Amino acid sequence: MKLAYKLYSKENPEGNSNPPDQANILILHGLFGSSKNWVSIAKKLSLYGDVYTVDLRNHGDSPHSEEHSISIMVEDIKEFVQDHSLQNTILLGHSMGGLVSMLYDLLHPGSLKALIIQDISPRPYPFAYDKEIRSMRIPIDRANTRAEVDELMREVLPDAFIRxxxxxxxxxKPDGGYFWKLNVEGLSKARYMFEDVFLPDMSSRTKALFIVGGDSPYIKDLDRELILSVFLKAEIETLAGGGHYIHYTHASQFLDRIERFIKGVLD
Known part of the structure; x- marks a missing residue:
């Protein structure tokens, strides 16, 4: 599948295109997200190379499909890397995008320069997003304002941040009303996408940074042991007080840690 993306090019003093010894940074968003979630981070990381923020299938401007799984998204990313002739690639993935990034690395050993994973572990996760799906199934095609849509969603999904x-x-829509760019129905049928992704004997020697929220329900004590047993050159950074969206809630600390890691990888 040909994925939609945004490119944030590295600007070199001579005005040349990105030299081959620089990094290509590929950012993969989480479930229900898109490339829009990463504009600020991408602009700042373009200091170190070309940055591609990708819309995964069934999200953003990418095509919709009835097929949605971590393994098939890995194939989409493989196609993207080949189509753009990317080398020295650093994959940065959040949540669902983190699972895709980890599996890509494990299935293509030695192909990545480095791996950065936000708040997810290489294990099965339940599909705990029924409220989100229900809130996006509410008819909004005749809503007049975003505030009206928000009020309708609030009855199902009280969390304002998630809304x-x-x-x-x-x-x-051009003629009034709203619609979701997400493939809501397609994603609702992919309830098992987070299960049986990783095999017990998988391991990687790619340099990796895992950044996790100190208060995140996605990372348990056993996850830290699991991460280090699968990703043999990984380091884990915990942002105190952070949850699952630390790239937003703790943006400055998040970016600072990533920049230090990337500098170390490129030295």
Whole structure:
């Protein structure tokens, strides 16, 4: 599948294109997200190379499909890397995008320069997003304003932060009303996408940084042991007080840690 993306090019003093010894940084968003979630981070990371923020299938401007799994998204990313002739690639993935990034690395050993994973572990996760799906199934095709859409969603999904996150994929129709760019029905049928992704004997020697939220429900004590047993050159950084969206809630600390890691990888 040909994925939609945004490119944030590295600007060199001579005005030349990105030299081959620089990094290509590929950012993969989480479930219900898109490339829109990573604009600020991408702009700052373009100091170190070309940055590609990708819309995974069924998200953003990428095509919709009835097929949605971690393994098939790995194939999409493989196609993307080949189509753009990317070398010295650093994969940065959040949540679902982190699972895709980890599996890509494990299935293509030695192909990545480095791996950066935000708040997810190489294990099965339940599909705990029924409220999100229900809130996006509410008819909004005749809503007049975003505030009206938000009020409708609030009855199903009380968490204002999550509603705002979802509404980044909300678009207004030319003739009035709104629609979701997300493939809501397709994603609702992919309830098992987070299960049986990783095999017990998988391991990687890619340089890796795992950044996790200190208060995140996605990372348990056993996850830290698991990460280090699978990714043999990994380091884990915990952002105190952070949850699952630390690239937003703790953006400065998040970016600072990533920059230090990338500098070390490129030295």
């Amino acid at each position: 705002q996150f979802l509404q980044m994929s909300l678009e207004r």
